[in-house]
Amino acid sequence: MELSKRVQNVSPSATLALSAKAKQLKADGYDVKNLTAGEPNFNTPEHIKEAAIQAIRAGKSDFYTAALGIVELRKAIAKATNAEYHTDYTFENVAVTVGGKFSLYAVAQTILDPGDEVLIPLPYWVSYSEQVKLAEGKPVFVLPETGKLKVTVADLEAKRTEKTRAVIINSPQNPSGVIYTRAELEAIGNWAVKNNIWLIADDMYNKLVYNGNSFVSLVELSEAIKQQTILINGFSKTYSMTGWRVGYTLANKELIAKLGTVVGHATGNLSAVSQYAALAALQQDQSCVEKMRQEYETRLNEIYPLVEKIPGFELTAKPEGAFYLFPNIQKALKATGFSDAPSFADALLSETFVAVVPGEAFGMPGHIRLSYATSLEDLREAIVRIEKFVEKYS
Ligand code: PLP
Numbered sequence: 050m051e052l053s054k055r056v057q058n059v060s061p062s063a064t065l066a067l068s069a070k071a072k073q074l075k076a077d078g079y080d081v082k083n084l085t086a087g088e089p090n091f092n093t094p095e096h097i098k099e100a101a102i103q104a105i106r107a108g109k110s111d112f113y114t115a116a117l118g119i120v121e122l123r124k125a126i127a128k129a130t131n132a133e134y135h136t137d138y139t140f141e142n143v144a145v146t147v148g149g150k151f152s153l154y155a156v157a158q159t160i161l162d163p164g165d166e167v168l169i170p171l172p173y174w175v176s177y178s179e180q181v182k183l184a185e186g187k188p189v190f191v192l193p194e195t196g197k198l199k200v201t202v203a204d205l206e207a208k209r210t211e212k213t214r215a216v217i218i219n220s221p222q223n224p225s226g227v228i229y230t231r232a233e234l235e236a237i238g239n240w241a242v243k244n245n246i247w248l249i250a251d252d253m254y255n256k257l258v259y260n261g262n263s264f265v266s267l268v269e270l271s272e273a274i275k276q277q278t279i280l281i282n283g284f285s286k287t288y289s290m291t292g293w294r295v296g297y298t299l300a301n302k303e304l305i306a307k308l309g310t311v312v313g314h315a316t317g318n319l320s321a322v323s324q325y326a327a328l329a330a331l332q333q334d335q336s337c338v339e340k341m342r343q344e345y346e347t348r349l350n351e352i353y354p355l356v357e358k359i360p361g362f363e364l365t366a367k368p369e370g371a372f373y374l375f376p377n378i379q380k381a382l383k384a385t386g387f388s389d390a391p392s393f394a395d396a397l398l399s400e401t402f403v404a405v406v407p408g409e410a411f412g413m414p415g416h417i418r419l420s421y422a423t424s425l426e427d428l429r430e431a432i433v434r435i436e437k438f439v440e441k442y443s
Contacts, residue, residue: 055182055183055185056183058182059179059182059183060179067085067394067398067404067406067410068083068085068086068404070398070404071083071085071398071404074398074402079402080402081402081403081404082402082403082404082423082427082428082430082431082434083404083423083427084403084404084405084418084419084420084421084423084428084431085404085405085406085418085420086420086422086423087223087420087422088285088286088289088291088422089285089286089289089291089341089372089422090422090423090424091289091341091344092289093288093289093290093292093293093326094288094289094330094337096329096333096334096337097288097290097326097329097330097333098326099329100325100326100328100329100333101293101322101323101325101326101329103325104321104322104325104326105322109321109322109325110320110321110322110325111321112321113317113318113321114318114319114321114324115318116309116310116312116313116317116318117143117144117145117305117308117309117312117318118143118144118145118297118318118319118324119145119321119324119325119328120140121328122145122324122325122327122328122331123140123141123143123144123145124139124140124143125328125331125332126140126143126145126297126299126331127139127140127142127143127299129331130268130280130282130299133266134266134268134269135269136268136269136275138299141302141305141306142299142300142301142302142305143297143298143299143305144297144298144299144300144305144308144309144312145295145296145297145318145319145324145327146296146297146298146312146316146319147294147296147316147319148283148285148294148295148296149251149253149281149282149283149285149296149297150176150296151294151296151312151315151316152281152283152296152297152298153176153177153180153249153251153281154176154180154183154184155298155308155311155312155315156249156279156281156298156300156308157180157181157183157184157186158184158311159304159307159308159311160214160215160247160279160304161181161184161185161186161214161215162185162186162214163185163186164185164186164187164212165186165187165212165213165214165215166186166187166188166189166210166212166213166214167181167186167187167188167189167213167214167215167216167217167249168189168191168205168208168209168213168215168216168217168246169181169188169189169190169191169216169217169412170190170191170193170199170200170204170205170216170217170218170219171190171191171192171193171411171412171413172198172222172224172225172375172408172411172412172413172416173190173217173219173411173412174219174223174224174251174411175410175411177217178190178412186214187212189208189213190412191204191205191207191208192204196365197227197365197366198222198225198227198365198375199222199227199229199233200237201233201236201237202236202237202240205237205240206240209244209246213244213246214246214247215246215247215248215249215279216237216241216246216247216248216249217249217251218234218237218248218249218250218251218267219251219253220234220250220251220252220264220370221254221255221257221258221264221368221369221370221371222254222370222371223253223254223371223373223411224371224373224375224406224408224411224416224418225365225368225371225373225375226368226369226370226371226372226373226374226375227365227366227368227369227370228258228262228263228264228369228370229265230265231265231270234265234267234270235270235271235274237267238267238270238271238274238277238278239271239273239274241274241277242273242274242277246277247277247278247279248267248274248277248278248279249278249279249281250266250267250268250278250279250280250281251281252264252266252280252281252282253281253282253283253285253286254286254370254371254372255282255287255370256286256287256338256342257286257287257342257345257370257371257372258342258369258370259342259345259346259349259350259368259369259370260346260349260350260367260369262369262370264370266280267280268280268299276301278300279298279299279300279304280298280299280300281296281297281298282296282297282299283295283296283297284296284327284330286371286372287338288327288330288337288338289337289341290326290327290330293323293326293327294319294320294323295319295323295324295326295327345372345421345422347425348372348421348425348428349367349368349372349374349421351425351428351429352374352421352425352428352429352432353367353368353374355429355432356374356376356419356432358436359376359381359432359435359436359439360380360381360384360436360439360440360443361378361379361380361381361382361383361384361385361439361443362376362377362378362380362381362439363376363377363378363379363380364376364377365377372420372421372422373418373419373420373421374418374419374421375408375411375413375416375417375418375419376416376417376419377415377416378390378393378415378416378417379415381393381439381443382415384439384442384443385439385442385443386442387442389407389409389414389415390407390408390409390414390415390416390417391407391409393407393417394406394407394417396438397435397438400438401434401435401437401438402434403431403434403435403438405417405418405419405435406418406420419431
């Protein structure tokens with residue numbers, strides 16, 4: 050029996066496949082250093098878990114909630130966002146979803162017609178292109194010409210057509226950790242307003258910013274830019290809550306109402322217990338966020354110079370946010386004789402048990418992504434093994 054063309058056209062997540070292989074080797078007893086993780090290596094803070102347990106005991110999690118989430122949580126998200134960006138969102142501007150991942154999926158379903166084009170700057174998070182395809186849209190990749198891993202208006206304009214409906218801006222960026230400056234975002238925002246293009250702001254890593262760098266969101270730049278921005282965020286990275294699957298979208302009320310229809314037919318609602326956990330995360334002590342941020346910062350500052358020293362590894366700039374390094378390894382590939390990053394990563398895993406993600410997964414061959422959402426001890430050991438591996442083949 051035939052499957053849909055839509056589904057045949059979609060690739061599985063390369064990052065998930067690799068981490069599955071690394072996990073299997075670990076289960077077989079090998080000393081694997083897994084640098085593929087896209088999630089924090091901290092447990093969810095105790096007070097958040099406790100609030101969830103209390104919600105269960107009080108019977109609050111026993112029933113369906115509204116598709117867009119419980120009003121208390123939607124209000125708390127609007128309030129926290131307004132406090133941060135001086136915006137004026139109300140709960141009607143907020144949709145709570147099963148992870149930021151489903152927010153992005155539902156947004157694609159809500160704004161795209163078949164053949165509509167979405168501009169996706171390279172490198173990009175693996176799911177963007179496949180979600181656009183599942184909505185029968187067309188992903189259009191945009192290579193930053195500056196060599197800085199950030200697109201400019203000139204880059205975007207070169208790819209704009211009559212069919213361009215949206216552009217996705219992810220800052221701090223997965224996989225490179227770059228952050229767009231206010232001026233860069235203003236230029237892109239004004240260009241989108243002028244051309245009637247939706248701005249999808251994936252701000253998932255907005256709380257993971259290091260070494261005095263600052264984060265600016267598109268929604269704080271001007272009313273016109275905010276009106277055209279669909280903001281995506283979630284609790285996974287900020288509060289170390291990946292398993293709870295809490296994400297959200299902020300946008301104009303009409304879009305959110307329609308998105309609620311998509312959510313209502315697709316998932317119903319995010320599990321009620323996760324919603325109460327998220328509510329506690331926002332309403333209680335925020336020091337856990339800063340503590341985890343500091344830990345990532347310490348790791349980044351220690352490993353960045355070590356990775357930079359690996360022969361043939363080049364980092365355009367020190368990452369400013371998120372929890373990844375994305376070295377260009379083209380010189381190392383040349384020196385070691387591996388034809389591409391996937392064959393390098395495969396041999397690295399089989400021979401040294403260090404798992405990394407090849408840049409192909411993010412649309413940028415010749416690179417690998419190293420996650421530092423793992424202990425410093427493991428990071429140090431992994432870097433030693435990578436260095437020895439490169440030396441052995443050079
Ligand atoms: N956006 C980016 C850039 C991400 O890296 C991730 C997770 O890895 C997500 C969105 C989705 O996160 P979640 O679905 O856990 O909220």
